[in-house]
Amino acid sequence: GAGVSQTPSNKVTEKGKYVELRCDPISGHTALYWYRQSLGQGPEFLIYFQGTGAADDSGLPNDRFFAVRPEGSVSTLKIQRTERGDSAVYLCASSSRGAHTQYFGPGTRLTVL
Amino acid sequence: EDQVTQSPEALRLQEGESSSLNCSYTVSGLRGLFWYRQDPGKGPEFLFTLYSAGEEKEKERLKATLTKKESFLHITAPKPEDSATYLCAVLNTNAGKSTFGDGTTLTVKP
Numbered sequence: 263g264a265g266v267s268q269t270p271s272n273k274v275t276e277k278g279k280y281v282e283l284r285c286d287p288i289s290g291h292t293a294l295y296w297y298r299q300s301l302g303q304g305p306e307f308l309i310y311f312q313g314t315g316a317a318d319d320s321g322l323p324n325d326r327f328f329a330v331r332p333e334g335s336v337s338t339l340k341i342q343r344t345e346r347g348d349s350a351v352y353l354c355a356s357s358s359r360g361a362h363t364q365y366f367g368p369g370t371r372l373t374v375l
Numbered sequence: 376e377d378q379v380t381q382s383p384e385a386l387r388l389q390e391g392e393s394s395s396l397n398c399s400y401t402v403s404g405l406r407g408l409f410w411y412r413q414d415p416g417k418g419p420e421f422l423f424t425l426y427s428a429g430e431e432k433e434k435e436r437l438k439a440t441l442t443k444k445e446s447f448l449h450i451t452a453p454k455p456e457d458s459a460t461y462l463c464a465v466l467n468t469n470a471g472k473s474t475f476g477d478g479t480t481l482t483v484k485p
Contacts (some may be wrong), residue, residue: 304462304475318471353418362407362466366418
């Protein structure tokens with residue numbers, strides 16, 4: 263079956279611009295996670311949705327970062343006033359209700375010039 | 376705060392040379408420990424979930440074990456296609472998020 267998909271696969275933007283990153287979870291998965299991964303490091307938690315609501319957003323680094331999941335399926339991670347330090351691979355994962363295993367998408371590589 | 380430390384950072388093996396990767400963790404309450412494989416430019420691929428000390432899981436040349444403080448990923452007679460970064464993560468009983476280590480990059484030479 264179809265796995266987690268993320269678009270775009272690559273995004274290059276200029277410092278100060280606004281970007282949106284999209285995640286399509288596995289069909290039927292109720293939980294959705296966003297992580298950020300820098301080169302040579304493990305994924306760093308950003309935010310976790312259970313259904314439409316953010317169950318834990320403690321990993322969002324500041325108020326420039328925001329994520330939504332309005333219908334409990336697709337999610338969008340929004341970054342305002344991008345900074346060069348935001349450059350990283352942004353990973354999305356989903357899991358089914360009651361299960362703990364997270365299945366990851368291929369990621370979006372964000373480069374802020 | 377939950378912490379995960381993986382060692383070594385990098386491991387080079389000859390084809391057929393068995394070895395182990397270590398994942399040491401600190402967590403207030405363990406809901407599960409996960410192993411993932413990550414190839415360059417791709418997202419992590421799920422390998423195993425371990426829930427309690429003493430548990431073991433196997434898949435082809437890989438075997439994962441768990442104690443109260445660490446987990447090992449044993450690789451038996453590795454092949455070049457086993458070359459990848461192996462990530463370990465813990466899930467806290469009080470949280471929905473996972474804490475990842477920085478991974479071990481395995482290179483298997485033919």
